[in-house]
Amino acid sequence: GLRLGETVYLGAGQKQGKSEVVNTLAAWIIKEHGWNVFLAKPEESNAKTYKLVAGKAVGKIFHDPNKEFDDAAYEDAGKLLDGKLYMLNLYQHVGWDSLKADITEAATVFGCKAIMIDPITNLTNGMSAADANTKLQEIAQELSAMALDLNVVIFIFCHLRNPDAGPPHERGGEVLSSQFAGSRAMARSCNL
DSSP: OOOTTOEEEEEEOTTSSHHHHHHHHHHHHHHHHOOEEEEEOTTSOHHHHHHHHHHHHHTOOOSOTTSOOOHHHHHHHHHHHTTTEEEOOOTTOOOHHHHHHHHHHHHHTSOEEEEEESOGGGGGTTOOHHHHHHHHHHHHHHHHHHHHHHTOEEEEEEEBOOOSSSSOGGGTOOOOGGGBTTHHHHHHHOOO
């Protein structure tokens, strides 16, 4: 069901497992399709991301110091991910203009067919709610055009705003597209 030229938005409350989906999806795309994958994860160090994706690729745990480290499995994962997994070294520091250039380079120079940004809301840290929504609208429109122009699929992971009424998301609260940060922009600009 992956379609090049499209953007896909996935959201959840904080600490609800978005990054687990990113890591699993990245490993699956590499194993299943042999595509090059580009990850922009400003809330996680590249060393940790690599261990998590490698673990998903071979069904092992490499990031937990309390688990026995399987050197042979880690080597197998390395062979699988070598030349396929690209990560941006930007722990907690990312701006849209530089990320946009990095995405273009990943697609054109490194041949990445899947791009993942986790979370997009990191691009608006420190902005007022109104400014953040305006910026996310701009980013959503540009990402949609980039996916089509570069013939890649772009996955955008984002936080949800708390529900106006009822239980919070972590307690089973209903998820609505209107709860995505910058929701109107994403609804207009995304494919899924």
